[in-house]
Each structure stands twice: as C-alpha cells, then as structure tokens.
Amino acid sequence: MEPGSAFFMVMMAMIGGAIRVSTPFLFVALGEMITERAGRINLGLEGTLVLGAMSAYATSYQTGSPWLGVLVAGLAGMTMGMLHAAICRLPKVNDIAVGIALMLFGTGIAFFFGKPYIQPSAPRLPSIPLGGWSDNPQVAEALKINPLFLIGIALAFFLAWALKNTRAGLILRVTGDSEVAARALGHSVALVRLAATGFGGFLAGIGGAFLSLYYPGSWNEGLSSGQGLMAVALVIFARWHPIRCMLAALLFGAAGALGPALQSIGITQGYYFFNAAPYILTLFLMIGSAGSKKALRDAPGELSLTR
C-alpha cells in the first residue's frame, strides 16, 4: 500500500473518530461550562456520565426506544447535578470534594444497577449517512453522523448567543462573577446554581447516553475512561466560552481517535501510549493555560478552582 493512501485512511479515520469521540466531550463540557459560569465546579460529572450511560442503555433495552433512553439519562444526570448543588449550598462544604464523592456514588449506582445489562444488546441510536455522495467507503463511514453531535454543535452556538443576549444568561453570569451583586439584584444564588448544576448534569447524562447507545455502543463497567473529568479541564482550556468548548471537544476527539486510527492501518505498536494521548494533551493544555493572564481574566469570579 502506498504511503499516500495510508495517510488518507488515517486522516479519514481521525475525522470520523473525532466526530464520534468528541460528542460526549462536547456535551459534558457545555454542561460543566454552564455550571462553572454560575460560580461552582462539579467534578462529579465523570460519575454522572457513567450513570447516564447505564440508565440510557437500560431504558433503551426495556422500552426499545433509544431516544427515551437519552431523555432518562438526562434526567438521571440532572438529579445528580441537583444533589451536588443541594449539598454544596450548605455552609462550609467544599464543592470539589463533593464532586469527588458524587463521582464514586454515581459510578456505584451505575455499576450496581447496570450488572444485568452488560450482556444483552439494546437498540442503538440511528446515524445520518451524510457521506452518501461519496463512492469511497472510508469517506462514507467517516461521515455517518449521529444526530446528537449536530444537536451538540447547535447547542454550543445557542448557548453562546443566550449567555450574551438573554436575561437568564445575564443572571447566570452575574451569579458566577459576584454573589454579592446577584443578591443585591434580588436573585437567589442557591437557586441559580441549582438550575445551572442541574442543567450541567442533564447534558453530562446525555453525553453518557451517547457512549452506551452510539459509540462505543454498549454498556460495560469500563465504558468511560475519564471523559467526564477531561471535560472539566477542557472547560478551563476553553476559558468558559461555548464556541471554544466546542472546538476543544473536537480537538480532544481527534486526539482520542489517534490510537484506533493508527490501529486501523496496522500500527499497533504503542497502542496504550496513543490511548493516553488525550490525558497527556489535557495536562499540557492545563500547564499552558492555567497560569495565563487571559484565563484569569475570563474566569468567573466566584470559582473556587482559580482562586
């Protein structure tokens, strides 16, 4: 095989992989972005993601409707998010620690109830063959796109508009930047954060549904490997802006697709190393962006992470 075509195959596999792998990142990152814009950090989204994946798969298996599974996953995630908000509103409670606890708790619930669903196969989400115009099977395969990905992209643009131009967006930003100002305007800080964390959990649950119902497309206990956590780092790198979150999610998706793409042309050497690429990328991005003046300027004022 000539090197040009091998390169083409890797590129197509990476584009296709980036679209598939980035979707959970996209949803979790957008959710976490909204939560953090309200001045709170929810590290428990990893657990929410796993719980969403399990409940979506179980619902789809029991009812035969994968879209109902997506909805149930969102609602389960919302419950977890609201639990986080309800505990964190108590004085003297550390939101980062509660996130770690909910990570364990969410994973525990998912594994506990998910045991019977590891074997059976549930109806999966459909995909839209946008690559039908091409005779090339790799192009056609890469452009089979799940509707959730398109919804995620649309959501990123909508949130970017809504944060800037709507009353709800303004209230959210005020709460995140200054509790005192929010209170002076007559808004309940606890209520705004309850809504923001619940919304973040809802999106993270949907991200989990994508994992179990589309790609990789089955439920098992090793399904999520830190995507929920990397999304939190991704939000910092994206400096709390929806469009940048979307771009960062695509970048992470491409990094995550590197290992499988190389494997598809027979390069299996260093498979584990390439699988670790997203974590290493996240770490380097955090090193690059954490201390920068730009990040400090864009960070919500009440966020415990950057203080």
Place this chain on the structure above:
Amino acid sequence: MMAADPVSLPTAPTTAISRTRMLVWLGYAEALAIPLLALLVSALLFSVFLLALGKSPVQFFQLVWLGGFGTAFSWSNTLLRAAPLMLTALAVAIPARLGMTMIGAEGALVLGGFSAAAIALPMIGVVNPWAMNAAMMLAAITIGGLWTGLAGSLRRYRGVNETISTLLLSYIAIAIMNFFVEGALRDPADPNKPSTRNIGAEAMIGKIPGIDVHWGLAFAIGACILLYILMLRTTFGFACAVAGGNPRAALAQGLPVGRLVVIASMIAGACAGLAGFFEVAAVHGKANASLAAGYGFTGILVAFLARHHPLAIIPVAILFGGIAAAGGIIQRRMGLPDASVLLLQGLCFVVLLASETLYGRLRLFNPALRTERT
C-alpha cells in the same frame, strides 16, 4: 470562642486554663461525633435502599461483621486490605493539611508497584532477596514521590489545579504500566494475563509473626505514626498547617509555601508508591492490571473520614478494609452485585461531606453558641 463568652473574662487564671482544656476536649469530641453520625446516617440510608430492593439490611450488616471482623480469617483479610488503604489515605491526607485536594494515589500506587517489579527483573535469582527488596522499595517510593511531586510542582510553578492534574496523571500512570506490561516487559511464559515476570517465591515479603498478614501492615501503621509526628509535632508540620489555613499569611510570615507544597506532594506519592511496592512484593509477585484495584479511590474516603489526621486513618482504614473484605460473602449470600460496596462507600462519602456543615454549629460542642443568644 473565648472572646465571645463574656463570663470567662473576669475569672481566675486557673479556671481559664481548665476552660480552655474543656474547649479543646469538646473540639475532639466534635471531630469524633460528627463523622460517626455521618456513618450512622449513611448506614440508615443504605438500609432504606436495601429494604426498597427487598433485601434485609440486618443480614447485610451481619455479613459485613462476619466477613470483615467475625473470624481470624476475616480479620487477616481485612488487614490485608487495610494496609494499602492506610498508605493511600496518607497520600490524600498529607497534601490536604496544606489545603490541597490531591486524588492521584491510584496512579502513584500503580506506577510505584510497576517500578518495583521492573527494577527487580534483572535481579531475579541473582541478587540476595533482601537487597532486591530494598532496591524495589526504594524504586517504588522514589518513582511514586516524583510522580505526585510533579503535580505539586505544576501547582507551585504554573498554578495548575492539583485535583485535576493528579487524576490525569493517574490515567497516564496506568497507561504507562500497560504499555510496558503488554510490550517490552511482558513475561512470555505467562500466556493468560499480561504481567511482568514473577519475582520468585524467595523474594516475596513474608508474614508478620503471629498474624496472617504481610509486613506491609506494620510499615503502613509505622508510616501513619511517623507522619503524625511530622505533621502535628514538628515545625514543618506547623508550617504546613499555617500554609493550609491561610497561604497569604504564611507567605507574609516568610514561610516557603511553594516548597512545602512540593514536599508534601512528594511525601504523598511516596506513601502511595510504598503501597504499590507491597502489592507487588507481598501480594501479586508481579505487576499487572490488578494493581489498579481502587485502593487509591477508597483511600480518598478514608482520609476525609479521618479528617486528614494520620493516626485516625488507622481505624478508618481497618473499617473500610473490613467492608471491602466482606464484599465477596455479601455477593454470594445475598445475591447483591459486587458494586454494593462501591455504592455504600459513595453514599458514606456524600453524607460525610454534607455533615461538614455541622462543625461549629452544634451547641453541645460549642458552648459559645449558648451564650451568644442571651
């Protein structure tokens, strides 16, 4: 609290001292009572959960007792799990005393254990087992310390959030181990599970005389005592406490906060690496995927429940070692999934953190609250 109480001002010095002592003791009682209350509430919530599933909570807790603490066999099973838990809990507690939430013990344990197994490879059957164990332990502690120390340095020099970086480093550590264990260092003689070569029976760490538990338990308890002395009885520990309480005040006092951050994270990684060494040299005999058994994550809960006090970690680690040891019998006798232990741990953790809000607000432990209202 003294200033808030007008009655204590005009009294004689001797009563003032006894009053201070009473307040100190009330503080201890509060630090003991609130976590116990949290454990009790989570046991109750878990019982409700079991009842809702149609299972008997009484049977569940009887089985926890039986499987964790009922017999000599279950005790040795419990202590076998408590030893790494103590060390991984220390890996969380020491940075926490500096105000850092570092949760990468799992990765430092895996990488420490892997380094121990890797450095042993050229020595198997050649070098004296004692020298080999010493080299393995040194490698595990050093690599573990450097690994978590990296997260501390990133925090010091770049302001990278240590919670996220330690977790990312955990995933990277596990990937590094898999990379070598499935590749260059894989033992070709073992067709089943990718592992490094077994270090051999004569190089394995033995049991403590009298009980059926390896020496890792003695080292773990020793580490708890040593770090108790370091963190609560030396100027280093005091400097850490000041830096943890108020970093700006500590800097204003001329304390080297950045250096303390790096040293504390290195101590943390060394503890987790030591746990990895014993997992390899006393339990598995080789490095493979079984090293990532979740001790690092349960250790987080143990440290929080012990309120990051090195001595309190010992009993809490034994408690959770017991619950983990009972997991098998619960699974067999009650037909519950093995994740019930994880669920119970998660529930305990959530309730415990919610209970933090009670500190300083219960009148029983805070006499100043009683006089404030009058």
